[in-house]
Amino acid sequence: MIRHVLGATLVAGAVMAGFTASASADAAADGLAAAKAKLQKYTEKPVFVAPGEAFDAKACAAGKKQLSIPNSSANPFLKGIIDRMKKVGAEVGLEVKEWENQGQPSQWVQGVEYAIRDKYDIIDLISGIDPSTIEPQVKAAKDAGVKVMTSHFYDPSDAQNPLVSSSLTIGFGEIGTVLANWSTVATDGKANILLIVSDEVPPTKPLVAGLKSELAANCPNCKIVQEVNVGVTEWGTKIQPSVQAALQANPDINVVIPIYDSMSQFVVPALRLTGKTGQVKVATFNGTPFVLDYIQQGTVDMDIGESLDWIAYATIDGHLRDLCGLPVPSALNVPFYIFDKNNAAEAGTPAGYDQGYGDAYVEGFRKLWKLQ
Template identity: 30%
Template sequence: MRTREGEKSMVRGRGAIGKREARGRSALERGTRRFLGALSLVGAGALLLAACSSSSSSSSSVSSAKASSTAVPSGTAVSASTLASIKSTLAKAEQVPTWTAPGPAVSASVLKGKGILVMPINSEIGACNTQAHDFQALGTKLGANVTLFPTSGQPSQWETGIEDAVSAHDAAIVMLCGIIPGAVAPQLQAAESAGIAVVDGNYNETNNYQYLDGETAVEVTQGMQDDVDYAIVHLGNKPVQALMITSNSVIQGPAASAAVSSQISSLCPSRCSVVDTLDVPIQDWATQLESDVDSALVAHPNINAIFIAFDGMTQFVLPAVEQAHRPGLAIYTWGGSRSVEKLMTEPNSLVASDSGPNEDWDAFDAMDQVIRLLGHHPAAPVSKEIDPNRFWIPSNVSQFFGPGDTYGNEGYGGNTFENDFFKLWGVPQLASS
């Protein structure tokens, strides 16, 4: 039975509970308001950060500033004589490259029984993966024990690969496609202490680095310059307004951007420009490239040429270019990857040119350095250990492929360069016709 006192007590109790709940709810509402306020601050902070980074990214966009030549007709990029010179340069670039010996003859017998670790910067990049497999096959043919260490572009993986080679007492480590030595300096130091020769493939665009014993070269700069030349021709000598897409996490990235900027400045200083530059890390190619390019094309309706530093990015850029529905807009890239050359064979392809080296030739260059180092010879100068480009456009890209669209060395002179290397290494019996 409830008494009046009991009821009053219950009411007071409920009231007390109610007041506590009310205090709790208002505390919750205050908390909610505070966090919504925090959300606004974060949003404002993001915009501020974007504004700050946009001023830094804007500064990376290069516009030519030199005075125009009076010999250049209005509305054109270059003069008639310059255009003729460009076409002549391109005609040479489209031919099969010739091999020159990187150094004196050496003997491949030093490889017999030796352990070598080969590691691409990122196995998911087709060209790098193919090089690695070609190197492994070549090493096996020459009597070495080659371990292929696959990676997905993480420096921690590069470190592990080098540590594995040291543990296994390998004779040499070959890093392919421009792994940045600074990212694995302690591991390379350990390799040096263990007497392991280290070759960095495609690292030619920078100065020599401590702990590297040899380097090989690819001509990213020349390739991108040829792309700029071709863009001018392809656009009918209209001024090029370029979007440059690169990946500075790959060692040749900055050189590729610089090549496009310098070639534009050299040929067409006042009418052409690099309107915007996108730098997308390797691990973000698949997920960010499309939206980044979308936004760049929306922001700059005048872009009429897209230069891509590494043709492995192409398939992620293509959807954005297709969706732009911009007549004449095309992709000019570097890499010589089979998948991109295949795209170029399609009707109305948006890929206009792809300058690039041969992955097998790259593998032979790296092996040449290894043979020199393991034979206690000086490494060949990086300027000589070059995997040359061939300039691919729709009119010659059919020569890239072998019978049944296979990928071989047909586009780079067949087995000529392989046979030349085998003769240089004293194993002519391995040469094939």
């Protein structure tokens, strides 16, 4: 009797294990299919959507000045946007200047004080400077009649600092989901990820949250093996050795995600020195031209691009609308576009700031601004 019961129990256990394995395989297959479907729209050429009604941008911008303060002038992505804003601003008569800095809050403070003293009309805190970090100076600027605005900084889920005049948000959480789904598809649902972040930069939080949530939803067999946090001012000294150490300690890592693509310049040498180039996939975000060159060279696999030139137009558009009392869009509305080995050459060789996305936005903004 005991033998029969034991046998029945073993059979039942084997059947249950079979059901569990089958259910797990089904979940993985369903997740992989969902990830592929969600990636589709990011492989299609971006489409221009007007952010508001047309207005006379030249009349609005006449005699006005904007000081753009990046979180660090060493970041090529931000440098590229500001360089484009200088040219775009010149089209309508808005003077744009960069406040050069090395990522120190004391330098951001000096920039705001300079803008107040030199009677700027707009202070643009671009991608990474939390207004609460320099709140006394932001308040002083507001009191002096200088409009402090943020661009490419807040996620739509974030609460805007009340002292800021307006914010042009970007879907950092959405970017996290794209990185997760790409990693899922690229590894057939078996991603072992090394994640490189900068927690001091506020957009990191929604981006990483989106990535982890999407992995949990679509990739039961994926995991983040290690998460490395490196401050912006330490990228040049800490990313490369951290990546090398992680790859040596965890040989099963098959994807590295430096969440901001300017980090890639320190990831690529680490892969080369550990003999992992071509074996470990690299996926990232921003569309900085030198990283698109890396894709063409085979050292980076994917970059979620956003045209730096398009960002420049959208930022100038939003800030001028605020300056002149018009309704301000709540987001930059710059589309995301996946670059990989199949289309990276469309960005030019070497890659440019505004290639590969089409140019419909240029005519679109010029019409909006009544320049044609």
